[in-house]
Amino acid sequence: MSVPAKRRPSSSKRRRAAHFAIQATRTSSCPKCGKQILPHCVCPFCGSYKGKEYLKSKLDKKEEKRLKKQKAQAAEKQNK
Numbered sequence: 001m002s003v004p005a006k007r008r009p010s011s012s013k014r015r016r017a018a019h020f021a022i023q024a025t026r027t028s029s030c031p032k033c034g035k036q037i038l039p040h041c042v043c044p045f046c047g048s049y050k051g052k053e054y055l056k057s058k059l060d061k062k063e064e065k066r067l068k069k070q071k072a073q074a075a076e077k078q079n080k
Helices: 010-020 058-079
Strands: none
Touching: none
């Protein structure tokens, strides 16, 4: 087995590892809904990026689910 050519002193190791510290996540606010999001990413809540819609928003999905539930209840009432 090979052996390291030179031992790395502990001070060198600590200097090298000084950049490994955990940094806080930088976030920006969504211009449409105001929620905190990662920069240069589509907002997961409203689905917009740079003023354009790219994803269906969670609000739209909740609204669709609510309407579907109301239709099912109305159909159930008609069948009775």
